[in-house]
Amino acid sequence: xKQLIKLDINNQVYEVPVSPKDLLVDIIRKKxxxxxxxxxxxxxxxGACTVLIDGAPVLSCITLAIACQGKKISxxxxxxxxxxxxxxxxxxxxxxxxxxxxxxxxxxxxxAKALLDRIPRxxxxxxxxxxxxxxxxxxxxxxxxxxxxxxxxxxxTGGVE
Amino acid sequence: xxxxxxxxxxxxEAGEAFALIGRLxxxxxxxxxxxxxxxxxxxxxxxxxxxxxxxxxxxxxxxxDLPGKGAVIGAATKISEVEYSPLVKEKYFALHQAAxxxxxxxxxxxxxxxxxxxxxxxxxxxxTPLVALGAKVVLASATGERQLPLEEFILGNRKTGLGxxxxxxxxxxxxxxxxxxxxxxxxxxxxxxEIDAVNMAVNLVLETxxxxxxxxxxxxxxxxPRPLISVEVPSILVGKQFDDAxxxxxxxxxxxxxxxxSDIRASAEYRREVVAVLARRLLHEAFNAAQEV
Ligand SMILES: Cc1cc2nc3c(=O)[nH]c(=O)nc-3n(C[C@H](O)[C@H](O)[C@H](O)COP(=O)(O)OP(=O)(O)OC[C@H]3O[C@@H](n4cnc5c(N)ncnc54)[C@H](O)[C@@H]3O)c2cc1C
Ligand code: FES
Ligand code: FES
Numbered sequence: 107x108k109q110l111i112k113l114d115i116n117n118q119v120y121e122v123p124v125s126p127k128d129l130l131v132d133i134i135r136k137k138x139x140x141x142x143x144x145x146x147x148x149x150x151x152x153g154a155c156t157v158l159i160d161g162a163p164v165l166s167c168i169t170l171a172i173a174c175q176g177k178k179i180s181x182x183x184x185x186x187x188x189x190x191x192x193x194x195x196x197x198x199x200x201x202x203x204x205x206x207x208x209x210x211x212x213x214x215x216x217x218a219k220a221l222l223d224r225i226p227r228x229x230x231x232x233x234x235x236x237x238x239x240x241x242x243x244x245x246x247x248x249x250x251x252x253x254x255x256x257x258x259x260x261x262x263t264g265g266v267e
Numbered sequence: 268x269x270x271x272x273x274x275x276x277x278x279x280e281a282g283e284a285f286a287l288i289g290r291l292x293x294x295x296x297x298x299x300x301x302x303x304x305x306x307x308x309x310x311x312x313x314x315x316x317x318x319x320x321x322x323x324x325x326x327x328x329x330x331x332d333l334p335g336k337g338a339v340i341g342a343a344t345k346i347s348e349v350e351y352s353p354l355v356k357e358k359y360f361a362l363h364q365a366a367x368x369x370x371x372x373x374x375x376x377x378x379x380x381x382x383x384x385x386x387x388x389x390x391x392x393x394x395t396p397l398v399a400l401g402a403k404v405v406l407a408s409a410t411g412e413r414q415l416p417l418e419e420f421i422l423g424n425r426k427t428g429l430g431x432x433x434x435x436x437x438x439x440x441x442x443x444x445x446x447x448x449x450x451x452x453x454x455x456x457x458x459x460x461e462i463d464a465v466n467m468a469v470n471l472v473l474e475t476x477x478x479x480x481x482x483x484x485x486x487x488x489x490x491x492p493r494p495l496i497s498v499e500v501p502s503i504l505v506g507k508q509f510d511d512a513x514x515x516x517x518x519x520x521x522x523x524x525x526x527x528x529s530d531i532r533a534s535a536e537y538r539r540e541v542v543a544v545l546a547r548r549l550l551h552e553a554f555n556a557a558q559e560v
Contacts, residue, residue, distance in 0.1 A: 107272065107274075125272065126272070126273055126274060126275035126318070127269070127270035127271065127272055127273060129270070148309070149306055149309065150302060150306065150370075150373075150374060153371065153373060156373055159376075162347070162376040163372055163373045163376055164373055164376050164377050165302075165373045165374070165377065168301055168302060168305045168306065168377070169301065169305075169377070170275070170298075170301070170305070170318075170320075172275050173275075173277070173298075173301075173320055173322070217372060217373070220372070221372075235372070236372055238371050238372070239370065239371020239372055239373045239374065240371075
C-alpha cells in the first residue's frame with residue numbers, strides 16, 4: 107500500500123514511498139537519510155525526535171509522514187546557513203559546553219529556535235518552559251539554559267555581543 | 268513500537284468528513300493531533316482499519332469571537348492556539364491557564380481541543396475549565412447536528428456521548444457575565460510534563476456590590492471518572508458575602524464531594540487534601556480577579 111509523497115525538508119523536496127502507518131521520524135532517518143533527528147522513547151515523552159513543522163516544534167515519533175505533505179519541515183541539518191555557518195543557537199551550545207553525549211541536542215536546539223522565533227528575548231522561566239518537553243539524560247540543563255539565553259542576546263543585538 | 272496497517276483519508280471539507288465517518292463506521296477513527304490516538308495504536312490497544320485526518324477541514328479550525336455572545340472554538344484547534352489567543356486570555360482565563368499546562372510545547376503544538384475532550388481521560392486538562400465556563404459541544408454527522416453541555420458529553424474514563432457517524436465539530440462558550448472571573452489550577456508531582464493528580468476550575472460572578480457571590484461553578488478533574496461539578500460549594504457561597512470562614516467551609520465541602528482513587532500518581536487521601544488546598548486558592552484568586560473587572 108505504499109504511495110509516493112512529497113516532503114519539503116529543509117527547503118528541499120524529497121519524493122519518498124510511504125505507507126500510511128509510517129512515522130515521520132523513521133522516514134526522515136531511514137528513507138531521507140537525515141539522521142540528526144533522534145528517536146528516543148517513541149511515545150512523546152522525551153523530545154529527542156523534535157522537528158519543526160511550519161516553524162513550530164512537533165514530535166516526529168507520533169506524527170504520520172503522510173500527514174506532512176504540503177508542510178515545511180525543518181530538521182537540525184537545515185539550521186546552518188549555505189556557507190555552513192552555525193545558527194546562533196547551535197554556536198552557543200558549542201561555546202557554552204551545552205552538549206554532552208549529544209542525543210538530546212538536535213531536539214533541544216530546535217525547541218530553542220522555535221522559542222526565539224516567537225519570543226526574541228525570553229526570560230529564564232520561559233526558556234525552561236520551552237525545553238520542558240526535551241529530556242537530557244546527561245542532565246546538562248544549566249548550560250543548555252545559559253546557551254539559549256546567550257543565543258537570544260546575540261540574535262537580538264544583531265550578531266554582536 | 269510500530270503501527271499496524273490502516274488506510275488514511277484527509278478530507279478537505281466537513282461534508283466529506285461526515286460522509287467518510289458515516290460510511291466507514293466503527294472501523295474508522297478520527298485523527299486530530301494524534302497525541303493520544305497514535306500512542307493507543309502503538310500499544311495495540313486499538314487497531315482501526317481507517318484513519319480520518321480532520322486537520323485539513325477549515326470549518327473545524329480556529330477561535331472566533333461572538334461579541335456579547337461568547338466565542339466558538341473549532342474542535343481541531345490546537346491547544347497552543349488556545350494558549351496564545353488574546354481573546355481566550357481576556358474572556359476565559361481558566362481555559363488559557365489550562366491550555367498552557369497541557370503536556371509540553373510540542374504536545375500543545377500537536378494536540379487539539381476536540382481530542383482532549385473526546386479522549387475523555389479523567390486527568391485531562393481542558394474539560395475542567397470548559398465545564399466551569401459553561402461550554403457546550405456541537406456534535407455533527409451527515410444527517411444533522413446537536414448540542415450538549417460538555418458535562419453531559421463526557422460520560423466516564425474514555426467514554427463519551429459521541430454517536431455512530433458523529434464528529435465533535437466545535438465548542439461554544441457563553442459570554443462571561445459582568446463582574447466574573449475564572450481560574451484554573453492543578454497539583455501534580457512535578458512542574459512540567461505531568462499528569463495531574465487533581466485539577467480544578469472556578470468561575471465566579473459577583474453582585475454589583477462587588478462582595479456578594481451571585482453565581483459560582485467549581486469543577487474538579489481527576490477525582491472522579493468525569494469532571495465533577497460541585498453542588499455544595501455554590502450552595503455555601505451563592506447569595507453570601509465572600510469571606511474566609513465561608514471559603515473554609517466550601518473547601519471542606521469540596522473535599523467531601525471528591526471521589527478520588529489511589530493510583531500510581533497519588534493516594535486518595537492526598538488527592539482529597541489537595542482538593543481543599545486548590546479550592547481555597549482558586550476561590551480567593553477568582554474572587555479577587557472578579558472584583559477588579
Ligand atoms: C507526552 C504527552 C503529554 C501529555 N500531557 C497531557 C497533559 O498534561 N494533559 C492532558 O490533558 N493531556 C495530555 N496528553 C494527552 C493528549 O495530548 C491530549 O489528550 C490531547 O488533547 C489529545 O488531542 P489530540 O488532538 O492529539 O487527539 P487524538 O489523539 O488525535 O484523538 C484522541 C481521541 O479522540 C478522538 N477524536 C479527536 N478529535 C475528534 C473529533 N473532533 N470528533 C470525534 N472524535 C475525535 C480520536 O478518534 C481519538 O479517539 C499528553 C500526551 C502526550 C503524548
Ligand atoms: S522519541 Fe519522540 S518524544 Fe521521545
Ligand atoms: S547531552 Fe546527553 S542527553 Fe542531553
